[in-house]
């Protein structure tokens with residue numbers, strides 16, 4: 321290598337799940353997989369929980385990899401569910417406390433669904449729903465699995481069609497987290513609010529109203545994005561002065577193309593995120 325040769329580009333992966341939500345690898349396993357994949361930083365972004373962050377941090381310290389404490393929140397924008405990444409969370413315990421309050425509401429909702437199902441002639445045990453959720457955020461798919469296991473329906477599709485869809489006997493409205501509240505929660509915890517995998521929905525008219533709410537960035541590189549999505553999102557981020565992010569949305573084994581590090585996100589994107597945080601603190 322000559323003296324003026326450019327250093328090899330370093331890559332990061334800023335979207336991954338562990339057993340703290342619906343991934344198959346433990347937080348330690350996720351960090352080890354990221355290390356093996358050769359990325360220099362990993363964001364752990366479990367669904368609606370930061371329960372895996374402390375363990376992942378320990379593993380990252382051991383391996384000399386940077387851990388970005390994160391979360392992927394399910395929020396609503398004008399009635400449509402949107403995923404919102406909170407990256408660089410500083411007050412992990414504070415945000416986790418707020419999320420636990422929401423999780424408690426989901427538990428109450430699941431119990432109400434179980435009661436309605438019993439009244440509709442399809443009794444299931446709440447414990448079966450809990451077991452199906454694997455300790456993560458409880459939702460209708462877990463109730464559906466319990467209905468299948470109890471033999472009331474043949475598959476999850478039938479569970480939704482007969483019992484769980486809007487207007488069916490087991491349906492209970494979900495307490496919604498509005499996107500403005502999600503952004504505010506992430507900011508209170510010191511993080512950056514980034515729209516996850518906007519895909520084809522990532523159009524100017526949907527992004528523009530979020531800018532005055534304090535939206536920080538867009539996930540530009542994601543396995544679900546087409547080349548056209550990447551181009552449009554990159555231009556939108558530039559136009560609105562938002563940071564860009566990217567990651568594999570890794571869930572562990574058997575997730576096909578979602579391989580850690582596969583999005584080849586340059587470390588410079590992470591540096592730009594650090595700069596936005598520093599500018600906010602100043």
Ligand code: MN
Nearest residue numbers: 337342367571
């Ligand atoms: Mn997931």
Ligand code: MN
Nearest residue numbers: 392403516517
């Ligand atoms: Mn998502």
Ligand code: MN
Nearest residue numbers: 335337392569
């Ligand atoms: Mn995800």
